[in-house]
Amino acid sequence: MAQNSKKLSIPAATVPRLSQYLRKLQEVQSRGVTTISSRQLADEVGTNPAQIRKDLSYFGEFGIRGVGYDVDRLIAELKKCLGLNRSWNVIIIGSGKLGTALALYRGFQRQGFNLIGMFDADSNVIGKDRGAGAVLPITDLEKFLTGNEVHIAIVTTPSAAAQTVIDRVVAAGVPSVLNFAPIRATSSEPVILRQVDLSTELMTLSFYLDK
Amino acid sequence: MAQNSKKLSIPAATVPRLSQYLRKLQEVQSRGVTTISSRQLADEVGTNPAQIRKDLSYFGEFGIRGVGYDVDRLIAELKKCLGLNRSWNVIIIGSGKLGTALALYRGFQRQGFNLIGMFDADSNVIGKDRGAGAVLPITDLEKFLTGNEVHIAIVTTPSAAAQTVIDRVVAAGVPSVLNFAPIRATSSEPVILRQVDLSTELMTLSFYLDK
DNA sequence: GTGTGTGAAAGTATTCACAGCC
């Protein structure tokens, strides 16, 4: 997984939690709260205060002893930690129901993710607007990637197409992929790859449901 | 998290991996492979052989030394481990693009998950078929849950509605929830709760992309 | 007094390495 030296030392488990802290802080900020303690935040997100303090300590000292954290300040720091002080260009490959649902998700742009293109193999949908401008033919993928810097490719194709599509975006230099297709994609190239997988989620529930 | 005594000792990280092993095994089975070693399976799913052997060892001895694993046998054992030798009743709450995408996912029924109902608050979609028969009004949720044993509630509502909906299904006795709404849901009741969160996934990519 | 920041301790998870069986 490509990452810089500073970030090599951050526990992998910490990173997704930072985004949860950020979301909760934005929520309490909108309710007018200006200061929050690690205990209050922990109660909100369902963890323990030491976890939060330890997670934050990897990045710096953001709190005031005896007081807690300034909400505005902590939001700004977390955004910096997460690389959200800039924008990232995103494409979605697969303009079916799932791809369209993701394209229409409004929180997307709000955090600096710019959806700049959407691709599909089905000639019936090419040119239609599925939430990200006209859907482009998948055959134009490499041409598009040459002319546009894409940071994240979200894959929502059928599973049969997903691995090939991922190989193509990685070969074209896209540095990260978020795969929703129900395959466990792999890549020999050093790409940042994350998988979201309904089938695994359901089976995990099944495991814990089974008595 | 509700689970029986046998399962208390299984590492939480093992469970999702079992489902990945199962999927990959089903794939190689369909290609006619009858025997597989932990090394071959590890190469396929991108992990290491010891991890697979250790994961399996929590449940029993399924392999043959010097040979490997019989694919058919291991698939059967994994299904048993994961509680997939029975069917589970599922409802989807929220019949937007995402809920519809999930309802149309075909791998769903194939692994024993029966989608028996779909709910929405919008009177314009009630009665329409979004992949799971006629969409029911959310006001009928409790009545439905009284008359039908539901094991898993998948929540794809807007975030403003999600926590309330989750509280309602949990109060009505649904033992597990898979939440796709961009909130970190919590529950005081002992419910099995899993979250799938686009925003967290994107921010995690952002973290590793940021140099 | 209150709550952060952080070493140290405890708890989990992964990987190693080899005895034992095919």
Place this chain on the structure above:
DNA sequence: GGCTGTGAATACTTTCACACAC
């Protein structure tokens, strides 16, 4: 010889507990 199953070793993560700052 080859590959599993597993205790031991290593690595990682969370939690504790307290010095220190406000």
